[in-house]
Amino acid sequence: MDLAPVFAEALDILVRYLRIDTSNPPGNEKPAARFLGSLLESEGIECEYIETQPEREILVARLRGDGSKRPIMLCNHTDVVPVEAQYWDMPAFEGVVRDGRVYGRGAIDMKGCGVMQLMAFLLLHRNRVPLTRDVIFCAVPDEEAGSTWGMKWLSEHRPDICDVEFELSEGGGGADRFGGEDVRLFNVATNEKSICWLQLTAVGTPATAAASTTTTPSCTSCAPCCASRSGTAASPSPPIPRRTSTAWPRPGSSPRAPTCPPSKPRSAAAANCRPRS
Ligand SMILES: [Zn+2]
Secondary structure (H helix, E strand, C coil), X not given: CCCHHHHHHHHHHHHHHXXXXXXXXXXXXXXXXXXXXXXXXXXXXXXXXXXXXXXXXXXXXXXXXXXXXXXXXXXXXXXXXXXXXXXXXXXXXXXXXXXXXXXXCCCCCCHHHHHHHHHHHHHHHHXXXXXXXXXXXXXXXCHHHCCCCCHHHHHHHCHHHHCXXXXXXCXXXXXXXXXXXXXXXXXXXXXXXXXXXXXXXXXXXXXXXXXXXXXXXXXXXXXXXXHHHCCCCCCCCCCCCCCCCCXXXXXXXXXXXXXXXXXXXXXXXXXXXXXXX
């Protein structure tokens, strides 16, 4: 398949999509749902628009499979977080293309991904690809503010749409450089905006993070590890967090050597930290 025209079409769609201001709050994602829906409808694909609030709609379209397998959903959100224009070098809602890059609020999160899903959906349809499972295109509002009027609403009111075997959405990505090294990295996100409980052990001088001490408090030793686990690059001099959990060891456990030796470089120290299972 010649992908050059597909890239050109995707870029054209993305630029026009970025021009629709769906800052949430208030969202007003209806024009975005209608824009994406009009592209599907122009090729004969039936669309359902589900209003969850005034000017807020969910778009759902479906390609039928032979029913031998349960559906897969391509899910994206149409809202974006608000813009503080004073920090922008260019307009946030014009879809600027410059030096091979696309600029605009939502280009990454996640209108760009939404257009990828749309193009995949359209190509399946155009090429009459035989499907063993239904493929559902779903564009939801209100993801950036809790999903009350988006996916949460849909899962509570329309389980017929959400009853899928797989759902693909944002969160994953690929990179060939990470931590200053050449890598082949593709991260897979299986969840979002939920709590990841970790229990870390650091033995050192007990201290609250709000009070400085002459020695390195144990909680500071944990900082690089926490940064590593959260996907944040550990800084050479990590700031002391305003709040921290109580340092272990728990009652009954024996003291151990610090899991993040201060003498090691921060990056190495972070790598050596092991969350307790
Ligand atoms: Zn997002």
